[in-house]
Structures are given as structure tokens and as C-alpha cells.
Amino acid sequence: MKSFNAFAILGSVFALTGCVVDADSSSELGDDAEVDEQTAVAEQAETKGAVNAACAQSLTLRNQPGGATIGTMYSGPLNGVSKFYVDSTSGSWSYGYSYSLGQWGWAMTYYLTASYTERGVPGQLGYHYACYRSDGTAMGGGVG
Numbered sequence: 001m002k003s004f005n006a007f008a009i010l011g012s013v014f015a016l017t018g019c020v021v022d023a024d025s026s027s028e029l030g031d032d033a034e035v036d037e038q039t040a041v042a043e044q045a046e047t048k049g050a051v052n053a054a055c056a057q058s059l060t061l062r063n064q065p066g067g068a069t070i071g072t073m074y075s076g077p078l079n080g081v082s083k084f085y086v087d088s089t090s091g092s093w094s095y096g097y098s099y100s101l102g103q104w105g106w107a108m109t110y111y112l113t114a115s116y117t118e119r120g121v122p123g124q125l126g127y128h129y130a131c132y133r134s135d136g137t138a139m140g141g142g143v144g
Helices: 033-043
Strands: 003-005 008-010 017-020 051-054 058-062 069-074 083-090 093-098 103-108 116-119 128-132 137-142
Touching: 051 093, 069 103
Parallel strands: none
Antiparallel strands: 003 008, 003 137, 017 137, 051 083, 058 069, 058 103, 083 093, 093 103, 116 128, 128 137
């Protein structure tokens, strides 16, 4: 069995791996339109008014920013990508609805992204997922 990462095939079904994607930092700003465009997209990874992925192995849902825990959203090869509808954002926190918990609450914006993919059925042979945070960090896994 294998764990799938957007960038590599690894040996363990339960391994969740990630890597950082870094555009060519030696370029001057504006030298490469494609690099500038990728940076602009990365800075806007969390999308208000849309379903976003909880791009973390676990992400806590809270009753207010930094407040009491309501529950924990989990993403992984056995349970799939936890989805979170972003209603509004305040500072580093987003308010919305956790589909996996069936509750409204606050989650850290850094871990939310509209840039994710899933293929197959979580926990079943052939399932793969990947998500990409605003800083370029990628997380993925699967059952293969």
C-alpha cells in the first residue's frame, strides 16, 4: 500500500506528508509574470463564501477566535478532506460551518484553502487527496 503526495509516492498508507513549494526567490519582483501570478493566488487561498478544505491533519473549531473548543476536524486518507464553509474572516480567524462536525464556529484561516482535490472514496483503495495552503505548503495522502 502506498501514500500519495502531490509530489511523490511514499511507502506507508497512513503517512501524511507535505512539502513547501517556493517560487524562484532570486527573481526581481515583476521579472517573471508567472511567479507573480502564483504568489498572488497563494496569498488568496482561503475563499469567503465557498467551501474550503481544512488543510491539516487536525484543525480545531472554536466558539470564538482563540476560544473554547467545539470539536476537531480531521483530514486524512481514511476520513477524507474535512470541508469548512467560510462565511467571514476576522484577522487570522475564519467563521463558518464545519461539515464534518455539523457546527458553526471559528477556525484558523492559515489552514483553510479552496485549493484541494480528492479522488475516490476515503478509506478505500485508490483514494487520493491533496491540498495547498496559502504559503505554498502542500499536504496529501491516499490509499493505494
